[in-house]
Amino acid sequence: MNTTPRFLPATRKEMDALGWKRPDVILVTGDSYVDAPAIGAAVVGRVLDRAGYKVAIIAQPDIHSDLDITRLGEPALFWGVTGGSLDSMVANYTASGKKRKRCDYTPGGENTRRPDRAVIAYTNLIRRHFKGSPVPIVLGGIEASLRRVPHYDAWQNRIRGSILFDAKADYLLYGMGERSVVELADALASGSSPDDVSGLCRKSDAPVPGYLELPSLEEVKKDKGAFSSMFVTFKANADALTARGLFQKHDTRYLVQNPPQPPLTETELDAVNELPYTRELHPLCQSMGEVRAMETIRFSIATHRGCYGDCNFCAIALHQGRTVSSRSEASILRETRDLTALSGFKGYILDAGGPTANMYGFECEKKLKKGACTDRRCLYPSICPALKPDHSRLISLLKQMQQVPGIKKVFSASGIRPDLVLADKKKGDLYLREVVANHTSGQLKIAPEHTSDKVLSLMGKPQTELIRFRNRFLELTAEAGKPQFLTYYFMVAHPGCGQKEMEELTRFCQSELHTRPEQAQIFTPTPSTLSTLMYVTEKDPETGKPVFVEKQKDAKERQKATLHGTGRGPGRDRKGTSGGYRKKSAPGTDRRPGKHKASAHKSSGRRNSR
Numbered sequence: 062m063n064t065t066p067r068f069l070p071a072t073r074k075e076m077d078a079l080g081w082k083r084p085d086v087i088l089v090t091g092d093s094y095v096d097a098p099a100i101g102a103a104v105v106g107r108v109l110d111r112a113g114y115k116v117a118i119i120a121q122p123d124i125h126s127d128l129d130i131t132r133l134g135e136p137a138l139f140w141g142v143t144g145g146s147l148d149s150m151v152a153n154y155t156a157s158g159k160k161r162k163r164c165d166y167t168p169g170g171e172n173t174r175r176p177d178r179a180v181i182a183y184t185n186l187i188r189r190h191f192k193g194s195p196v197p198i199v200l201g202g203i204e205a206s207l208r209r210v211p212h213y214d215a216w217q218n219r220i221r222g223s224i225l226f227d228a229k230a231d232y233l234l235y236g237m238g239e240r241s242v243v244e245l246a247d248a249l250a251s252g253s254s255p256d257d258v259s260g261l262c263r264k265s266d267a268p269v270p271g272y273l274e275l276p277s278l279e280e281v282k283k284d285k286g287a288f289s290s291m292f293v294t295f296k297a298n299a300d301a302l303t304a305r306g307l308f309q310k311h312d313t314r315y316l317v318q319n320p321p322q323p324p325l326t327e328t329e330l331d332a333v334n335e336l337p338y339t340r341e342l343h344p345l346c347q348s349m350g351e352v353r354a355m356e357t358i359r360f361s362i363a364t365h366r367g368c369y370g371d372c373n374f375c376a377i378a379l380h381q382g383r384t385v386s387s388r389s390e391a392s393i394l395r396e397t398r399d400l401t402a403l404s405g406f407k408g409y410i411l412d413a414g415g416p417t418a419n420m421y422g423f424e425c426e427k428k429l430k431k432g433a434c435t436d437r438r439c440l441y442p443s444i445c446p447a448l449k450p451d452h453s454r455l456i457s458l459l460k461q462m463q464q465v466p467g468i469k470k471v472f473s474a475s476g477i478r479p480d481l482v483l484a485d486k487k488k489g490d491l492y493l494r495e496v497v498a499n500h501t502s503g504q505l506k507i508a509p510e511h512t513s514d515k516v517l518s519l520m521g522k523p524q525t526e527l528i529r530f531r532n533r534f535l536e537l538t539a540e541a542g543k544p545q546f547l548t549y550y551f552m553v554a555h556p557g558c559g560q561k562e563m564e565e566l567t568r569f570c571q572s573e574l575h576t577r578p579e580q581a582q583i584f585t586p587t588p589s590t591l592s593t594l595m596y597v598t599e600k601d602p603e604t605g606k607p608v609f610v611e612k613q614k615d616a617k618e619r620q621k622a623t624l625h626g627t628g629r630g631p632g633r634d635r636k637g638t639s640g641g642y643r644k645k646s647a648p649g650t651d652r653r654p655g656k657h658k659a660s661a662h663k664s665s666g667r668r669n670s671r
Contacts, residue, residue, distance in 0.1 A: 085116065086117070088142075107336040139231075142228075165354040168342075180205050184229065233261070266314060272317070289602050326386075365388060371438050390457070401468065414475030425439060428447075444481070453488045459499070473500040493534065512566050519608060556609070
């Protein structure tokens with residue numbers, strides 16, 4: 062970190078102090094401006110700043126006024142628009158369609174500042190107040206990335222076209238955009254075309270030679286078979302080493318998607334995370350109230366990105382990639398030491414991890430050289446022998462972080478994959494022992510999601526030896542002399558899961574796990590997941606066989622009530638509770654806000670991603 066970091070300007074006064082008449086880039090975001098490596102707009106801004114560009118940020122502008130969007134003037138190169146760390150519809154509505162009252166990323170916590178379909182709303186806002194401007198608008202972030210091709214929108218119950226066309230923007234950068242955003246800025250600054258930038262989507266009047274053609278927007282709206290074919294081809298071309306470019310007719314024009322950017326190298330990932338972030342909330346936002354996610358964001362460290370789990374309900378692999386990129390131990394330790402110097406730091410790193418905590422430090426060598434396999438997955442239906450889980454680097458890292466002066470505890474709050482622990486015959490048990498003894502804050506998160514073989518198969522998750530893992534965790538907890546427990550995340554109403562399967566899961570939890578799970582979410586068919594494709598087509602795309610899909614809101618709520626014991630279901634006592642279970646904590650209190658995405662909301666792609 063820089064010893065005297067500054068915010069990127071968010072006000073005209075800050076720009077004047079820097080001597081700027083006009084910024085090169087203005088980033089517009091649906092989050093408050095927290096200048097930290099967990100917030101996408103801050104990262105993109107810092108990366109562009111490092112490349113020599115003048116970058117300013119407008120956070121959560123009022124879409125009913127020109128005061129916010131015009132306060133910095135017009136950028137010289139481009140507007141960058143993101144809905145923020147979450148898809149705005151997921152941020153604003155529950156799986157049952159109820160309006161969310163709270164937002165962890167908004168000052169004061171009241172969910173009133175992120176508009177529905179924020180990417181479209183912000184682009185319209187810019188067009189409305191800068192009419193006729195030639196300055197291009199570039200979309201990015203999780204909302205744009207996962208809506209870049211035609212997708213099912215659960216809130217309107219229809220297929221929508223690419224958000225690039227819906228928003229009437231000029232370009233879209235998908236995935237983790239640090240490299241592509243600089244390449245785009247360089248092209249615009251030099252007056253050359255950015256059309257060939259990897260990780261970029263654009264509009265075209267004609268098909269691109271050598272690119273694969275997807276079924277047209279008109280076809281996928283009318284024909285579920287065409288929608289399925291489109292998505293399978295789209296997903297199959299998401300790996301940087303093997304992907305081909307894609308094009309698709311949208312009315313009279315074409316959507317063009319260039320192949321993705323390769324994952325950042327260890328050196329590049331280190332550099333991104335060590336940029337001079339203030340790790341503070343910008344004063345302009347601070348004047349409006351506290352941001353609930355702030356403390357956890359400030360005092361957490363990302364050790365890696367990407368996920369080779371590739372679960373059907375999760376968009377992380379499609380957005381961040383199936384290749385896990387890990388930071389160096391030296392970089393993470395430097396950040397650890399920097400955290401101890403922050404005001405308000407009390408000695409606790411609240412999370413050291415990534416999408417899944419124990420994917421740090423090992424990858425499939427074959428994948429790194431030739432790309433992700435097209436005929437199998439890394440962890441499903443069982444762990445591929447080529448992956449070779451090895452927790453040795455992670456054990457060493459956690460121990461070294463724990464020894465940094467000023468550190469009392471380094472917690473592993475991201476959640477872990479029990480199957481990876483059990484598959485690592487040499488170091489898996491040592492890792493679990495280390496986590497239980499030194500890095501668990503009362504509870505350890507795991508996400509079995511379900512116990513039915515049929516439902517797990519449709520989720521793309523293996524049947525984990527859950528009882529074996531639970532028993533070993535309890536043994537190590539007893540050895541450590543700590544009153545710790547496992548927190549299980551389960552999913553309700555996923556395609557293939559009916560009331561029968563939920564009652565079976567409830568009985569398993571009561572008879573085998575001796576608990577009534579508190580953490581359960583109703584499956585939300587969010588854009589660009591294989592599970593959403595099943596929800597729409599009511600078929601397994603791999604076999605073509607019919608799949609039961611629960612689409613009735615009341616029935617979904619009944620499934621959840623069955624698991625929680627608050628409704629009609631097995632094991633319910635006359636008061637509707639199971640007795641002796643922990644009081645449910647407030648939303649967000651047992652998960653890392655800066656990665657809201659990571660634990661309980663994988664199906665919605667709620668990962669904090671650029």
